Amino acid sequence: MTAELHTAGSGAEVIDFASRRRTPTVEEVPEPELITGRRRKLPTLPAGVGGVVLAAPKNCVCRIGRGTKKGGDTWGHWVREKGHRVERAKKTLWWAAGTLVVLAWTAPFGIIAAAVVGLTAAVVAGAPAKTKKSAAASPVEAGGGVAPPAPVDGTSTVEAGASMPTESVEAPTPPTDATTVPVQAPSVPRGGRVPVGPPSTSPLVGRTTAVDVWTEPVRWGIDAYGAPVETVLPGNPGLLTGGVSGSGKSVASHQMLCHVALDPHAQLWLVDGKMLELVHYEDIAHRRLGGPDLDAFGEMVDDLDAEIQRRTRAIAGKTVKITGRNWQQYDAPFILLHVDEIQLFTLQGKEGKELAQRLALLASVCRALGVFISVATQRPEDSVVPPLLCNNLVLKLGMRTEDAAQSNTVLGNGMAGRGYRSDRFTGDQKGAAYFRGEVGDPTALTTGFLRIPDEDEGGPDHVRDIVAHATELRREAETLPVADNRPPRADRLEVASDALDAMEEAGVDRMSRVDLAAAMGWDEEELRSALTRAGVCSPHPLAGVSGRGWYRKDLAALMR
Ligand SMILES: Nc1ncnc2c1ncn2[C@@H]1O[C@H](COP(=O)(O)OP(=O)(O)OP(=O)(O)O)[C@@H](O)[C@H]1O
Ligand SMILES: [Mg+2]
Known part of the structure; x- marks a missing residue:
């Protein structure tokens, strides 16, 4: 059972209600990307001896760049974590002061040694991990299916009528198709507008x-x-x-x-x-x-x-x-x-x-x-x-x-x-x-x-x-309730209509239960239960009137 779903700016997609999966269109399949060892492309070097000579510094520069970025990312991530700011400031000061003292003491050999160690560490950290561009590389290839698509914004619409299931709602069936990845729950939003369904x-x-x-x-x-x-x-x-x-x-x-x-x-x-x-x-x-x-x-x-x-x-x-x-x-x-x-x-x-x-x-x-x-x-x-x-x-x-x-x-x-x-x-x-x-x-x-x-x-x-x-x-x-020892609705409403008339005659918009019963010539308790049976609320305190009773709007609500 399927329904067409139209999302802003993208093509139509098909919801498979029976299997509770959603099959994105080709445009939506995310670009495969390497999970590790992301490479920035430098201009291709000329082939031949010149290329070989230039390849070594290029490789070195790349490694240093990646290493620096990786270190920076890790550092930035740690710093962003709650509660690390003060700790970070203290640690940085101690490290800077300690390093300066050691370098001054061992100059110039210490400075050279530190530069070599730093450079080596950057090169090692920047070395791209050897990844096969297969299973982990692409979610599409990994499961033979597709990655969970982005949540649909609530402003899109599911076309009801022809495409919505109207005959019956089928119980969801567990996934049987090994080539598709089950839809996963959206990540928990930490702020802003919560993505909901269409x-x-x-x-x-x-x-x-x-x-x-x-x-x-x-x-x-x-x-x-x-x-x-x-x-x-x-x-x-x-x-x-x-x-x-x-x-x-x-x-x-x-x-x-x-x-x-x-x-x-x-x-x-x-x-x-x-x-x-x-x-x-x-x-x-x-x-x-x-x-x-x-x-x-x-x-x-x-x-x-x-x-x-x-x-x-x-x-x-x-x-x-x-x-x-x-x-x-x-x-x-x-x-x-x-x-x-x-x-x-x-x-x-x-x-x-x-x-x-x-x-x-x-x-x-x-x-x-x-x-x-x-x-x-x-x-x-x-x-x-x-x-x-x-x-x-x-x-x-x-x-x-x-x-x-x-x-x-x-x-x-x-x-x-x-x-x-x-x-x-x-x-x-x-x-x-x-x-x-x-x-x-x-x-x-x-x-x-x-x-x-x-x-x-x-x-x-x-x-x-x-x-x-x-x-x-x-x-x-033959399962309609046998409540029809009750008077029909029109009869039950008659008492509410009479009560409204009594208030109108008295020219007021509220009356205590005692006064209303007197005006209608009813017993007070009988009036209360007749009105309750008709669906009027229980008598309640009224502004400026002593004793419980009803406002005109309590009765009028029922007549509507
Ligand atoms: N699923 C929905 N899709 C589109 N519109 C909706 C949906 N649910 C509610 N609405 C809109 O919101 C209005 C208010 O809904 P509803 O009467 O159910 O609110 P409520 O929470 O019961 O309010 P109250 O507490 O006042 O009774 C509806 O008249 C309808 O126009
Ligand atoms: Mg409501």
């Missing part, structure tokens, strides 16, 4: 077949060498996604959610702190919480805990883990619990923190039980995502962060010191992320794009289209 459209766009979540990997994106970065979710305990607002967390999460949605047997349990991001999945999610309601989140965590315990008891003594082959036997379909903007829960005091702790403990035991926990946040900090939760969510997607500390919270302590800093992504690198798997170093990539138009924008809505297709698949498989 933008690409998610391969789920236009896909018509179902996904098997147990065997098919989620494709997170494309790395700097054009290779896809993928993971099979079952078997991993969880994912932590962190990055500032607008860095692309939701787009990245939608890739995973759509992937799971397209498996008609997999279950989505969604916690939508912002109430806006996950509405697309309303009809196919087995559990969905639309709003930062701590109690309702607590109930969902209770239910997940109960399910994990049931699965543990069901497989005890029979098998060690739930897989794609035995999940039906244990009635244990794959569950993805995704919490968007977890800070809206964990910053709600002690209870929020306790819930995060419980989630962390569940993540530590769920990997073998077909349960995957995913958490996303705009504020990857210890106060928001406790260290235990960070550690137990083993997969990491570090989008652009504010600083190195936030980057370390997502990618793991010490990663910034090793050069993996997601705060080095720039604002124009949309969807840029470091992905860190269970093993290995983080890989810089650009996530696959899924378009979700704003309200007043036209054009395709990829997530809506994929979910519509997922709904069909689930209808056929």
Whole structure:
């Protein structure tokens, strides 16, 4: 499966998605160069006796030149190393002073001897090493293949549509062709712009077949060498996604959610702190919480805990883990619990923190039980995502962060010191992320794009289209959630619309829960739970109003 990749200033190249290799075009194959004994060419000397006479001084001059350069390079390298400057100054002074004393004492013979020794050392150091211009000389000849090409700049584009894989995402196959060299990770950038992969459209766009979540990997994106970065979710305990607002967390999460949605047997349990991001999945999610309601989140965590315990008891003594082959036997379909903007829960005091702790403990035991926990946040900090939760969510997607500390919270302590800093992504690198798997170093990539138009924008809505297709698949498989003892969405929204009308009549943009219930003629507690069911956030403190309640915008957000 291949895609054409266009890079600025070079010809087209071909990405072989199946083998995760990238075959550069002829122009890109680097010039073979000698690894040792690099020679500077002097003008060719005339042939004959004159040439022979002149060759000796030429050779001598070359050797001295190379020797001097080599010594200078070594010296320069040592000096550049951290902490050597003061030491170097001291050493130089001692050597200079010592040499002068010895030379003055032994003049003139000492000076002659020193000159001879120095000249000999320069000639010996400058002698070119005898290298065969074969294996080591040329990376092209060495492996019969090509050297890893330079990372592709994120400004180039992968043409989606015709050339992107849309039918299915093939699991990567290990290299079988002995004549090619596997693509290696780019060197860790120590500063400046981090090279990431080219933008690409998610391969789920236009896909018509179902996904098997147990065997098919989620494709997170494309790395700097054009290779896809993928993971099979079952078997991993969880994912932590962190990055500032607008860095692309939701787009990245939608890739995973759509992937799971397209498996008609997999279950989505969604916690939508912002109430806006996950509405697309309303009809196919087995559990969905639309709003930062701590109690309702607590109930969902209770239910997940109960399910994990049931699965543990069901497989005890029979098998060690739930897989794609035995999940039906244990009635244990794959569950993805995704919490968007977890800070809206964990910053709600002690209870929020306790819930995060419980989630962390569940993540530590769920990997073998077909349960995957995913958490996303705009504020990857210890106060928001406790260290235990960070550690137990083993997969990491570090989008652009504010600083190195936030980057370390997502990618793991010490990663910034090793050069993996997601705060080095720039604002124009949309969807840029470091992905860190269970093993290995983080890989810089650009996530696959899924378009979700704003309200007043036209054009395709990829997530809506994929979910519509997922709904069909689930209808056929009879796995649509039987949540339809719930009133339809329009009915559920009626109460929010009535509340808005009540505020309008009173001519205010906020009302306490007590006043609103009185104005609508409802019982206070009934109103709270009806609004929660509709997806409105829990009542909260209001500026200039005593008691908790809602702003008009809390209700209006839902109506949009
Ligand atoms: N992989 C991508 N390729 C191209 N553009 C992208 C990509 N990911 C995100 N974007 C662009 O960035 C915008 C913001 O992305 P997104 O909504 O996912 O950010 P976010 O981190 O979830 O922000 P917030 O925290 O405010 O919800 C998107 O509307 C899209 O235009
Ligand atoms: Mg978002």
